[in-house]
Amino acid sequence: MTRYAWPTLSLLVAVAIQGNLPSFVSVFGVQPDLVLVVLIAYSLAADPAFGAGLGFIAGLIHGSAVGMSVGSFIVTRTLTGLLAGLVTTRLFSENPVVPALSAFWLTLACEGAFVFANPRVRFAHVVGTILVKCAYNALLALAINRLLRHIETRRKIRLANARI
Amino acid sequence: MGPLVRNKTIFTIATLLVVGIAIGVAHSRSLDSARPLLVQQAVRGVIHLPAASLNRLLLFGADSARALRPRSMIQRENNNLRKRVRDLTAENASLREAASENALLRKQLALKRSLPYNTIAASVILRRESNWFHTATIDRGSRAGVERSAAVVNHLGLIGQVLESTAFNAQIVSITDPSSAIGAAVQRSRSSGILHGQGADYLVLTYLPKDADVRKSDLVVTSGVGRVIPKGLVIGRVVKVVRNTVAGTTSALVRPSVRFDQAEQVLVIKPAQGYTQ
Numbered sequence: 059m060t061r062y063a064w065p066t067l068s069l070l071v072a073v074a075i076q077g078n079l080p081s082f083v084s085v086f087g088v089q090p091d092l093v094l095v096v097l098i099a100y101s102l103a104a105d106p107a108f109g110a111g112l113g114f115i116a117g118l119i120h121g122s123a124v125g126m127s128v129g130s131f132i133v134t135r136t137l138t139g140l141l142a143g144l145v146t147t148r149l150f151s152e153n154p155v156v157p158a159l160s161a162f163w164l165t166l167a168c169e170g171a172f173v174f175a176n177p178r179v180r181f182a183h184v185v186g187t188i189l190v191k192c193a194y195n196a197l198l199a200l201a202i203n204r205l206l207r208h209i210e211t212r213r214k215i216r217l218a219n220a221r222i
Numbered sequence: 223m224g225p226l227v228r229n230k231t232i233f234t235i236a237t238l239l240v241v242g243i244a245i246g247v248a249h250s251r252s253l254d255s256a257r258p259l260l261v262q263q264a265v266r267g268v269i270h271l272p273a274a275s276l277n278r279l280l281l282f283g284a285d286s287a288r289a290l291r292p293r294s295m296i297q298r299e300n301n302n303l304r305k306r307v308r309d310l311t312a313e314n315a316s317l318r319e320a321a322s323e324n325a326l327l328r329k330q331l332a333l334k335r336s337l338p339y340n341t342i343a344a345s346v347i348l349r350r351e352s353n354w355f356h357t358a359t360i361d362r363g364s365r366a367g368v369e370r371s372a373a374v375v376n377h378l379g380l381i382g383q384v385l386e387s388t389a390f391n392a393q394i395v396s397i398t399d400p401s402s403a404i405g406a407a408v409q410r411s412r413s414s415g416i417l418h419g420q421g422a423d424y425l426v427l428t429y430l431p432k433d434a435d436v437r438k439s440d441l442v443v444t445s446g447v448g449r450v451i452p453k454g455l456v457i458g459r460v461v462k463v464v465r466n467t468v469a470g471t472t473s474a475l476v477r478p479s480v481r482f483d484q485a486e487q488v489l490v491i492k493p494a495q496g497y498t499q
Binding site: 070071073074075076077078079081087088089091105106107110111113114117118119120121122123124125126127128129130132133136137140172173176179183187191 | 353
């Protein structure tokens with residue numbers, strides 16, 4: 059359970075930032091999905107079960123913050139975490155291109171499934187919105203993944219030093 | 223991966239999905255029954271602290287940045303504000319005159335006040351958390367008297383409605399959200415219809431009669447139909463009128479007077495008894 063503590067805290071911070079994003083960060087009216095990016099960044103460095111568990115938490119947090127379609131948020135994020143975890147077992151996730159590309163296609167899969175499962179979402183501008191969001195998330199994933207890896211490495215070194 | 227581990231993983235994932243679907247169903251039911259889901263209430267309680275802290279920090283940062291501007295800019299702004307105060311004082315005097323005249327006429331006509339409500343001031347602490355929904359969280363909940371379906375306004379007009387209210391915060395849904403539909407009327411001609419959110423910056427006023435008297439720049443206000451949102455709240459202005467001669471319908475594109483992403487301080491209208499559902 060302690061494994062989930064830092065990622066959960068990061069997700070809470072991501073939701074807080076997401077809800078306070080200034081309008082100038084929007085590209086064609088689309089904002090990046092920080093919660094999804096944080097989820098992908100953590101899940102890429104973990105196993106599928108952990109990714110799914112974290113996806114469940116991310117969906118619950120994000121869905122509760124939005125206040126609509128909580129179930130769709132949970133299911134799509136759980137599957138996204140699972141897929142991200144599966145990527146880890148097949149690809150070398152330390153390569154900086156992997157998080158960016160993974161963020162792109164995982165956002166595509168996640169939002170595609172969300173729109174498909176959610177009758178409240180209008181299909182009018184869905185394709186454009188999703189593609190812009192995928193590109194935006196991919197760029198952000200590069201930065202966030204690097205930051206998280208750095209924090210994680212520092213934490214591991216600190217723990218190792220403490221043991222010595 | 224051994225078969226035991228694989229089976230455990232599959233079981234975990236299946237359980238998470240089933241629980242997720244169950245929470246989704248329970249949430250839909252909670253929206254219908256106006257009783258917030260306990261899990262969601264707890265999660266929102268946890269989110270409230272970082273969200274409110276970050277919101278205050280950003281406001282403080284913006285205030286500090288404003289205070290650090292060059293002196294000449296502050297002086298210019300001060301002069302503009304003084305001029306504005308003079309103009310508003312004059313306008314206020316004439317409005318007071320009109321208000322007293324209005325009160326007298328109302329008394330004479332023995333009319334009741336059409337909008338009997340009190341308001342609750344609140345700040346937006348989270349907004350547009352998703353690209354698909356136009357929702358926001360305000361820092362006042364059921365303890366402050368915020369009720370479900372109550373109208374949310376600011377000085378420019380109607381912003382939306384309360385979707386869900388927990389003890390310390392409430393979720394509001396904008397009139398621009400695709401799920402939003404409210405009774406509205408053109409103020410000039412009183413042609414009324416239903417105003418739908420499009421998930422974009424514009425609204426569509428539908429169910430207008432074929433020969434509805436609607437023109438560009440007409441002011442659109444709430445009609446009070448349904449008795450959920452009070453009558454006469456400003457919504458926006460008509461930017462385009464579409465008349466479909468084949469179907470015999472008229473619809474109007476309306477630009478809301480309030481930009482949802484820029485609303486910071488809001489007022490929740492506390493309906494009088496028997497005013498809500």
